[in-house]
């Protein structure tokens with residue numbers, strides 16, 4: 001026998017030894033048998049293996065992100081242990097995809113990024129998830145700690161410090177034995193109460209350390225419920241002099257049946273926040289659309305106000321707000337009127353009565369709160385209000401008429417025509433993901449939603465470019481369902497390279513991009529106030545070449561085209577499609593913009609008003625240069 005060592009022989013020998021070692025690590029006796037119990041993380045594992053096992057135990061079915069030096073060990077274990085992963089081109093996109101996944105499923109979306117630039121790139125997307133109450137778990141590698149710490153390590157920014165302001169909670173891991181519980185606790189915390197992002201920060205030296213684990217599934221976080229406040233709420237709601245209107249938020253998203261049943265018991269019109277769109281079907285006879293102030297759906301505003309032709313119908317005088325927080329965007333700069341009495345129920349006690357002073361604040365999970373209201377149905381029930389339902393029906397018909405009056409547009413199509421066509425062509429279970437184009441407000445107002453979790457908007461962080469990757473996360477969570485975006489060209493430019501990820505993964509998202517070569521949103525805000533625009537024009541872009549370069553199909557919609565036919569055509573295509581929509585906003589008015597401007601002006605001091613008016617006056621008589 002020839003015992004001389006060749007390089008290949010040596011490598012093969014090492015590989016065989018390694019395999020034996022791995023096999024031993026994989027079955028380390030009784031502890032390891034625990035590992036096979038459902039829900040446990042047990043056995044002799046490295047930190048990286050423990051992360052992978054914890055993710056599997058939580059049923060995490062995809063990790064979005066980008067590996068790096070501190071985390072290659074982890075990504076290798078994802079592969080070894082069958083944790084599905086999806087490589088993105090940017091960590092902003094990873095956070096948005098995890099957020100999109102979470103919104104589509106109601107379960108935490110997961111991302112995995114390196115410290116330093118991976119974290120700073122992800123901050124905007126995590127911030128959106130935080131402000132929009134979306135459950136996300138971020139697995140974040142960190143520089144070496146403890147005895148392995150050295151000064152000036154690569155990416156040695158303050159990882160925990162950076163993450164804290166954009167996360168509901170940050171769990172720094174300092175010992176390998178904490179790994180499984182930290183990861184699993186992150187899932188609980190992300191989903192508990194008001195959902196949000198939770199980060200687990202793991203120094204990379206711990207990923208290669210070995211420990212014995214026997215970690216059972218952590219206990220579920222109990223649902224909040226304030227019984228005493230609930231009784232006070234029922235007393236107010238059962239007073240027949242109170243005509244109740246419901247304002248429902250994202251917290252109600254998975255309790256649509258209960259919400260509708262409570263509305264029927266109270267004979268209350270139901271308006272939603274933007275992120276609450278879909279928690280009750282817009283087809284429900286008591287559903288009135290989003291908002292109920294001058295910035296939002298005209299149906300909601302009028303249904304809540306009452307009927308001027310019928311003096312007895314004086315409108316809603318008792319607001320029942322559930323799972324909602326009256327944010328600036330959703331209320332049109334805090335423009336929701338305050339009825340005489342207000343009951344506010346929310347899982348997060350810090351949201352209660354914050355913007356809208358409330359007579360009764362109930363710290364409660366929305367589902368539990370609705371359940372308990374139904375249990376009191378006998379005390380709350382009103383007779384069927386046929387007149388109210390007829391009025392809502394008529395208001396809806398009148399509102400739908402607006403969609404027949406879209407302007408033809410000289411240089412492009414009216415964005416409202418696209419919103420209408422998307423609604424007609426997407427099936428009810430299709431998903432529309434909007435972005436920070438001024439058309440987001442047209443969509444909020446006019447895009448009817450029939451099912452929960454089929455309409456998403458980056459509401460409270462207003463992160464431009466969010467929809468492009470978020471839609472990919474949604475599509476990953478909803479294979480087989482059509483997923484489309486409504487995004488502006490400015491937004492698209494912020495994350496467009498991510499369409500290559502969908503092409504690689506075969507995720508058939510359709511990105512509808514409103515191309516007006518401008519930040520029209522900023523123009524609508526700037527022109528009336530300054531009589532000119534500044535920094536709002538964008539360069540022309542060859543969308544066809546771009547689509548080709550990134551490997552996705554392309555379609556163009558322009559003036560004179562059959563919009564419905566073109567939308568249907570794009571939706572029919574089995575792969576991802578970039579759709580350039582030549583857009584002409586013309587003089588289309590947007591209720592949200594008008595109402596917000598009015599409120600902004602109202603709140604100016606006399607001196608500020610005078611200065612603004614003087615500037616407008618001076619600029620009106622001299623020609624102004626825009627951009």
Ligand SMILES: Cc1ncc(C[n+]2csc(CCOP(=O)(O)OP(=O)(O)O)c2C)c(N)n1
Pocket residue numbers: 436437438439461462463464487488489490491492514516518519520521522
């Ligand atoms: C990251 C980020 N930067 C800046 C803004 C401010 N902003 C809000 S909307 C907008 C322009 C949006 O333009 P576009 O996507 O072209 O949509 P349009 O209104 O033209 O349809 C800007 C600059 C923001 N919300 N987010």
Ligand SMILES: [Mg+2]
Pocket residue numbers: 488489490514515516517518519520
């Ligand atoms: Mg634009």
